Amino acid sequence: MPPSASKPSKKRSKPDSATDPVPSASSKKKSSKEMDGTDQLFNKYANTSSGVIDPEGIEKLCSSLKVPHTDIRILMLAWRMKAEKQGYFTKAEWRTALKALKVDTIPKLKKALPELEKEVRKPLNFADFYAYAFKYCLTEEKQKFLDIETICQLLDMVLGSTFRAQVDYFVDYLKVQKDYKVINMDQWMGFYRFCNEISFPDMTNYNLENAWPSILDEFFEWLREKQA
Amino acid sequence: MASRQNPKPMTIDEGSVHIDPAVNKLKRILEGKPEPDFLPGEYIGNYTTIYNMCIQKPPHDQSQELYDKYGGIFEDYAKHTVLPSIMEKHDEYMLRELSRRWDINKIMVRWLSRFFFYLDRYFTVRRSLPSLTEVGMTSFRDHVYNNVHFNVKQVIIALVHKEREGQQIDRALLKNVLDLFVENGMGSIKRYEDDFEDFFLQESASYYSRRSSRWIQEDSCPEYMIKAEESLKKEKERVAHYLHSGTEPKLVDIVQTHLLVLVAKQLLEKENSGCSALLRDDKTDDLSRMYRLYHAIPKGLEPVAAAFRLHVTAEGNALIKQAEDAATSGSVEEQVLVRKIIDLHDKYMAYVMDCFQNDTLFHKALKEAFEIFCNKKVAGSSSAELLATFCDNLFRKAGNDKSNDDSTIESTIDNVVKLLDYISDKDLFVEFYRKKLARRLLFGRFNDDHERSILTKLKGQFGGQFTSKMEGMVTDMQLAKDHQTGFEEHIKNLPKGVDFTVTVLTTGFWPSYKTSDLNLPVEMVNCIESFKAYYAIKTNHKRLMWIYSLGTCNLTGRFDSKPIELIVSTYQAAVLCAFNNTDILTYQELLEQVNLSHEDLVRVLHSLSCAKYKFLNKQPASKTISKTDTFEFNSKFTDKMRRIKVCMRKFKKKKKEKTKLIMIVVKQVPLPPVDDRKKVVEDVDKDRRYAIDASLVRIMKSRKVLPHQQLVSECVEQLSRMFKPDIKMIKKRIEDLITRDYLERDTENPSTFKYVA
Numbered sequence: 007m008p009p010s011a012s013k014p015s016k017k018r019s020k021p022d023s024a025t026d027p028v029p030s031a032s033s034k035k036k037s038s039k040e041m042d043g044t045d046q047l048f049n050k051y052a053n054t055s056s057g058v059i060d061p062e063g064i065e066k067l068c069s070s071l072k073v074p075h076t077d078i079r080i081l082m083l084a085w086r087m088k089a090e091k092q093g094y095f096t097k098a099e100w101r102t103a104l105k106a107l108k109v110d111t112i113p114k115l116k117k118a119l120p121e122l123e124k125e126v127r128k129p130l131n132f133a134d135f136y137a138y139a140f141k142y143c144l145t146e147e148k149q150k151f152l153d154i155e156t157i158c159q160l161l162d163m164v165l166g167s168t169f170r171a172q173v174d175y176f177v178d179y180l181k182v183q184k185d186y187k188v189i190n191m192d193q194w195m196g197f198y199r200f201c202n203e204i205s206f207p208d209m210t211n212y213n214l215e216n217a218w219p220s221i222l223d224e225f226f227e228w229l230r231e232k233q234a
Numbered sequence: 235m236a237s238r239q240n241p242k243p244m245t246i247d248e249g250s251v252h253i254d255p256a257v258n259k260l261k262r263i264l265e266g267k268p269e270p271d272f273l274p275g276e277y278i279g280n281y282t283t284i285y286n287m288c289i290q291k292p293p294h295d296q297s298q299e300l301y302d303k304y305g306g307i308f309e310d311y312a313k314h315t316v317l318p319s320i321m322e323k324h325d326e327y328m329l330r331e332l333s334r335r336w337d338i339n340k341i342m343v344r345w346l347s348r349f350f351f352y353l354d355r356y357f358t359v360r361r362s363l364p365s366l367t368e369v370g371m372t373s374f375r376d377h378v379y380n381n382v383h384f385n386v387k388q389v390i391i392a393l394v395h396k397e398r399e400g401q402q403i404d405r406a407l408l409k410n411v412l413d414l415f416v417e418n419g420m421g422s423i424k425r426y427e428d429d430f431e432d433f434f435l436q437e438s439a440s441y442y443s444r445r446s447s448r449w450i451q452e453d454s455c456p457e458y459m460i461k462a463e464e465s466l467k468k469e470k471e472r473v474a475h476y477l478h479s480g481t482e483p484k485l486v487d488i489v490q491t492h493l494l495v496l497v498a499k500q501l502l503e504k505e506n507s508g509c510s511a512l513l514r515d516d517k518t519d520d521l522s523r524m525y526r527l528y529h530a531i532p533k534g535l536e537p538v539a540a541a542f543r544l545h546v547t548a549e550g551n552a553l554i555k556q557a558e559d560a561a562t563s564g565s566v567e568e569q570v571l572v573r574k575i576i577d578l579h580d581k582y583m584a585y586v587m588d589c590f591q592n593d594t595l596f597h598k599a600l601k602e603a604f605e606i607f608c609n610k611k612v613a614g615s616s617s618a619e620l621l622a623t624f625c626d627n628l629f630r631k632a633g634n635d636k637s638n639d640d641s642t643i644e645s646t647i648d649n650v651v652k653l654l655d656y657i658s659d660k661d662l663f664v665e666f667y668r669k670k671l672a673r674r675l676l677f678g679r680f681n682d683d684h685e686r687s688i689l690t691k692l693k694g695q696f697g698g699q700f701t702s703k704m705e706g707m708v709t710d711m712q713l714a715k716d717h718q719t720g721f722e723e724h725i726k727n728l729p730k731g732v733d734f735t736v737t738v739l740t741t742g743f744w745p746s747y748k749t750s751d752l753n754l755p756v757e758m759v760n761c762i763e764s765f766k767a768y769y770a771i772k773t774n775h776k777r778l779m780w781i782y783s784l785g786t787c788n789l790t791g792r793f794d795s796k797p798i799e800l801i802v803s804t805y806q807a808a809v810l811c812a813f814n815n816t817d818i819l820t821y822q823e824l825l826e827q828v829n830l831s832h833e834d835l836v837r838v839l840h841s842l843s844c845a846k847y848k849f850l851n852k853q854p855a856s857k858t859i860s861k862t863d864t865f866e867f868n869s870k871f872t873d874k875m876r877r878i879k880v881c882m883r884k885f886k887k888k889k890k891e892k893t894k895l896i897m898i899v900v901k902q903v904p905l906p907p908v909d910d911r912k913k914v915v916e917d918v919d920k921d922r923r924y925a926i927d928a929s930l931v932r933i934m935k936s937r938k939v940l941p942h943q944q945l946v947s948e949c950v951e952q953l954s955r956m957f958k959p960d961i962k963m964i965k966k967r968i969e970d971l972i973t974r975d976y977l978e979r980d981t982e983n984p985s986t987f988k989y990v991a
Contacts, residue, residue, distance in 0.1 A: 150973055192972045192979065199984055217942030217985035220965050 043110030048100045059095040070112050071119070078163050079119050082126045085138045092142050133198065139164050140194045151188035154180050161197070169201040179225050186221055193219045207233070243294030244287050246303065252283045253349070257307055260345055261315075264338045280349045288352045297357040304350050305369050311342075312377035320382055325389055326404065332386060333410045335378065343370030371420065379418045383429045386411060390430065391437050394472070398441065409476035416478055423480060431481055435488055438469075442492035450497050454507035456520040462493040462527060490531050498534075502541040509541035510548075513585065521589035535595050542590075543599035546582050550607030553578065561613040568620040569627055571612065576649040579604065601656065608656040618659045619911065622666035625650060629674060629684055640683075647688045651695050658958035661925075662918045664700065669745050669914065671704055675711050676737065676784065682708070696955060706743030714738050717772070724768045734761040738769070738778070752782045752804070753829040755811035782808075791849065795872040800849070801879040805830060805838050810849065813867040820864045832861075839865065847871070847878055922957060926967045929953055931976055934989040942968075942985045 051063035059067070068075035087103030089095055104110060107118040126135050139160055143152050152160070158177045165173050176197065180186070196219040204212050212218075212226055256276065262269040287296035316339070320331045347354065347366035354366050364372065390408060397403045412430065419425035442465070449458050469489055473482040494501075502509040512520050528534035557571040582600055590596040608617050628646060654663060674680045685708050693701045714737040721736065754762065762780065769778060785804035789811075790797050802810065808828050812819060819827070825835055836859045843850040844857055849871055853864045929952045933945060940948075946964055953959050968987070971977045980986040 190969075190973050192969060195979075196984075215943065217968075217979075217987075219969055220962065223962075223965070 044101055044104045045097070047104070047110060047112070048097055052097070057097070059100065061093040064093065064095065071116050073116075073119070076159075076163065078167075079123060081139060081142070081163065082122050082135065083119075084142060085126065085135050086122060089142065092145060136164060136198050137191070137195060140191055151190050152194075153188055154186070157189045157194070165198070165201060169206075172197075172201045172206050175207070175229060176225060179228050183224065183228070185224065189221070193221050196222055243290045244283075244296070246287070246296050246299040249283055249287050249296065249300070250303070253280065253303070256280045256349065257346070260342065261311065264342055277348075281351065284350055285352045288357065297353060300350060301353055301357060301363070304346065304353070304366060305373065307346065308342075308370050308373035309377060312373055316374075317378050317381055320378065326393070326407070328382075329386060329389055329407055329411050332378075332382060333407060333414065336374070336410075336414050339370065339374045339378075343367055346370065368420075371417075375418045375420070379414075379425075383415065383418075383425075387430050387433055391434060394434070395437070395441070397472070398468075405475045412476055412478060423478070426478055431478070431484070434477075434481070435484055438485060439488045439492060442489055443496075446493050446497055450500055455501055455504045455509070455512065456507060456517065456523075458501060459520065459523050459527060462489075463523060465489055465493060466527075486530075490527075490534075494527055495531060495534065498528075498537045502537055509538065510545045513542065513545050513582070518585070518589050521585060525590050525593070529591075529593075535593065539593075539595045539599040542582075542585075542596060543603045546578075546600060546603035547606050549578060550575070550603060551610075554607055554610050554612055557612050566612050566615055566620060568615075568623045572621060572624040572650075572653070575608070575653060576646070579649065579652065604653075604656040605658070608653065609658050615911070616659060616662060616915075617657050618663035619666045619914075621650065621653060621657065622663055622670055625667060625688065626670040626674065629680065630678060643684055644687065647684075647691055650688070651691045654692070655695065658954075659918075660696065660700070661921065661956040662915070664704075664956075665914050665918050665921075668704055668707070671707060672745050675707060680711075682712070700956070703743045706740055710739050710743065711737070717769075720772065721765060721768050724771075725764055734765065736765050741779070747781045748783050749779055749781055750783065750831065750834065751829050752808055753827060754782075754804075754808060755814070757811075758787075758804075758807075791871070793871050794869045796876075798871075798873060798875070799877040801877065803838075803880075805834060806842060806880060809835075809838050809842065813850070813865075818864060818866045821859070821861050824865065839863075841880060845880075847873065847880060849880075922959065923963070923967060925953060925956070926959055926964055927971065930964070930967060930971060934977055934987060938989050939980070940987055941983075942987065945987060 048059070051059045051067050053060045053063060064080070065075050068077070068080060073079055083103055084095070086106055087095060087099035089099045104115070107115065107122060109115045109118050126132060140152065143156055143160060144150070158180055161173050161177060180189075200218070200222055207229070209226060209229070214223055214226070218226075256272075259269060259272070263271065284300060287300060290296060316335045320328060320335060323331045343366070347370065350366055357363070358365050390411065393403045393408065412426070415426045415430050416423065445465075449461055453461065466486065466489055469485050470482065473479065473485060477485070505511075509521075509524070511517075512524070524538060525535070528538050553571065553574050557566055557568075560567060560570075586592065586596045586600055610617065612620060628643065628650075654660060657663060671685070674685075689701045689705050689708065693705075717738055718735055721734075725734075766778060769776075782804040787802055787804055787807035789800045789802060789807055791800050791810075800810075805828075808830075809824060812824060812827050821835075821839070824839070825832070828835065830838065839850070839852075839859045842848075843852040843865060844859070849868055851866045851868045852859075853866070926949065929949050930945065933948050933952070934940060945968070946961060949964055950959055950961075968977065972979065972987075975990055977987045978990050980988055
């Protein structure tokens, strides 16, 4: 989505050439001071030629925030800004997040992270966040699956702190089984429901006749066998 | 006599002077003592006396006193005469006395109530008192019956027991006494029930309980059943003769419970004589009896039907095992097995229809039994495949075997259709059948009537979709004949005497066959072209795809010693004809010229140069074909036969030969059987996945929203006519449809699905 889509008219702050590839990146000046700060912050990390924050920029951001770049909080930030492409933040997305968090400097952003996490972990939001995490990792258009490797990492990141045991066992299973090479959205969401609804590790309330995705049925049977 | 106008009121005592003698006289008469009967005058006199005393003006109205006196007469008589006379007797004598006294009482009531009748006209009615008759009867009940019924009941039960043990008893007496019990209920059956029936039923229950324990140990099942039947008959008779009719259902229930229901398992499972044995040994009478006996009991037939089902299943399983054991080289003798199963079905269906009176419970048991063992695999082959092979053999041999006349074949076909009903993988059967049908139609002799007959019957049973492809195949053959006639007409005028037979198949109906880009010898090309031309005239819009792998050629090989006719496949002919122009060819040259795949070419060359008949000489003369070999026409070849048919086997063989071509005759031809069972199963699995998908989409499209369980069960139901879908497969297909955006999970309720338009 081109960042310049819906910007109000702005004074030109930099007399840049008309050949500027993404004119909005450097040619607009916000009326509010906050926006200004946000933009400046954006520019600090953005790639000047592409006009978006690219993976390199994100890494820089992470080290500024003193957060590992595989940390869930970055993903949460991406969620907040409804970032569309993995590894990239557009200006609009950046603005969305920072405005919502009401921050415009790195220290403020860092301080806002725990708040953000709390927000995300609210049950209503978390389901949305969980779904978002999957979609975020889809790189191609019309792609519907993620490979097992990615899933394992993602599960660990997203559910590792709340459902450690389930994640560990499921990841184990995913690694040894041979039937599935990829996971789709339905299975991904199914696992979340599984963690929430099924008591673990006894799984006494799991019913094979219900509408659980087949992969979970097979996981269940595999685990049962192991426990026997 | 005082006048009516001024009668002197009579007191009760004065009246008694007149009444008492009359009463005594009556008693004497009733007791059978010598006594002259009442004269009419006496009767009138008694009546009048009482009448007069009643109409006396109060306070002289003696009605109450008379009423009391009347009651007193009975009470007195009962206490002092009747009861003692009964009590002093025992057993049957007591019953007789009771019966006698009861009869006496009835008459006494009748007479005395006539004497005292006037009381009933006004007194008892006005005062709402019990009538004279009631008083008389009640008196008996209270003073006699109530005191004797217990002992009487004991006697009766003892007598019944005696009768049950085979002795004769006075049935009429019992009937009288039991009627007495009923009547003493004064309109309600309760006295009979409480004072007699309850005890009687209890006694009967323990009697039959003892009986059944003994019989079940000593007797065989048929013997026991006969005794049970007999007992029921006798008890019903007993009721008819002297028990109250209301006792019958209760008594029958008790007898049935103790003789049949409580011991059902033991009885039916008796070794050597139980249900199983009876079925095995054709004991139709005993089985009919069993049905009759248990049919009368609610739900009584269930254990019998269960025993029946178990037996049939065991028999069926035994046949399967037999076939497995006999299948030595991994191939099952399906002819034998299927015939045996058909015979089994006929045998047990006969039982269901005769002995078991066509009862649906038994039809169901038979069906369930067959469904169990008919779906077992035998030495790796599914029953669907075996049945298809059976049909194949049946139709192949039909022409040759004289003992298989049309009606036998028809009845066998009927049996096959019946058996197919029990097999759940019907679609698998269709696939195997189709492949074999193709072989029969193209390569063997087939009987159009038989083929159509079975298809009609299958269609009738399973629907048009079941048989549409196969019917198409059979029709194709007919059309092909017509085409051929037309073609031959057409080419009459062409030179070179092309002798060419073509069978045109409609692609959708037939199994798929390999095609190849074979380079044909020029003579054959001419044939192909002339047919193409003819066909183009006949039909538009249809493309012909030539399946050379199925063709045959008749070649004449001009060998040095004598010409020999060779019947070979089209591929082989193509290779041999290559040598028409040159004597020696290398493998590579042949490959290029003939344009077969390596695999095919190796096979062909093997059959021509390394097998029994070496039409081609191979350099080097090894047993296998290699890409560096050279081949030469073997003009020295000869054989005592004038005609040789050359088979091409699947494994490699090498032959070398060369033939000079004179005439080509191309016919449809049998390939050696390459029935790839695995492939058929794979194809069917694939079709099933599509069928499941289609069914799921169809259901969701019409229902829009449906919970998981229901979706699965509806899907299973829809597909059950062709096969039994695996639940796991259905689940996977649902997930696949979700991924393909046909369905989605309801966000509120993840076990419900919604149709995505």
